[in-house]
Amino acid sequence: MTTFKSQNYLLRLSTGFGVCMSAFLLTPEPVDANVCSLDNPSSINANGCYKTPDRYVVKILEMGLCTSNPLSGNDFEDDSCTATYTNTDGVEIDVAAGVATLSGGTSTRPASATYPHAYVKMTNTFGLKGSYQLNGTTYCSKSDATADGTPNCTAENFTETLQSFSGSCSNPYNADDAKASENLTEGTMAARLTNSSYVTATACDATHLVGALALTNSVVIEDSTEGLEVKFTVSNSGMTIIPTNNNGNVVGQFAGGPFQAVFSLY
Template structure:
């Protein structure tokens, strides 16, 4: 019996408003100044690698093909492309086997490094290296988030919800799973320590596309595009009580989509 469990997304966070203060007790998303990740692998699957119910503990690669792999990736700043820059990806790319694939996937490190700036009707706010927020530009820094749990660590901090499924993104929905380096997920009961899933270190994102990705003899590339504009970083107002000044910042919801390019 599958013992891994998932949580479902709530309402999507709004984009931070430039014409009004932060919302008391709320959060909002912005375009990040930097968004640094490590990418280990990308590929395509014919069936969901964590099963139809998405609760399997092990990644089933039997229906999958790998299109990109890097066993020891360096951290890349995806936000570079927002300003016209490029990203060097030194891993090995390979042509996928012809066929139809409904579940593209990406495997990343579970640590995200982001920075962000937001100006609203009150002031300009900057992320700090400790993931708090300042209005002093000289203190602007990058915040490091390590994703180790999707639930609240219930049961005295020993329960693990290692999956987050059904988030709506461009081109379908995306599921995210906290795993270890073998892509194995923690069990729900006693699967965490102090609220952190025991099996962690990787984040597996699996797209669910309504129209399967079709690879033919003319396919020349399968590319994953991160969605960052108005999305890759967040500001949080945690004090409540009518306070409208952000207290914390961090990476926004993980999102993206795959694009298949065919030769003319």
């Protein structure tokens, strides 16, 4: 059985599952962006700025907990992991829409143990939509992710496929193109662009993304633990507004930005 609370971006499964992936950077090119501010147009500079999107769709295939790092090598290794949620076909959730649910699939309660690592598997395609007002002009996303600045524009859905963490698909494809890592308050995050078997990509043809977090505070599952609450949020981070020039006074493109997910036991 799945139960919910009426709180934005909150997901609660009574059978117990979890992921603590924080700050996946989904932009097609590296940025060092601030949060967008309507009161401070200079907040969008040559690097762009982050804002909350109207739509942020991810397709989740699996989540789980591990007793050792599943990305310590080049490829994902699940020998020490328990898949606490699986859906072979994947389930799409819009983490910008409010309450989300992982429908279908199989939820499994992990054994009582200490888990210092968590992971998530998903496709590397993301569905986005948004708008941004700058210097009196409202810019809306178009289906190709460019910006429409015509009066009374309407934001359109667009799809972003992540093929390289380095910002471009080099030729030959560099091993670092498929890897990313970041130190976070929750732990150290690592991510890999992979094929459908979760083997790290060696060319610009990845179809999936797997991320693992070495947790600062391990998840301790006890016999009395009923489940985990997972809160996804893209507030002030899920969309990148990219300018057309170094002055940052004209919006040229929309792109993805970081999403975060944190959990607590219940």
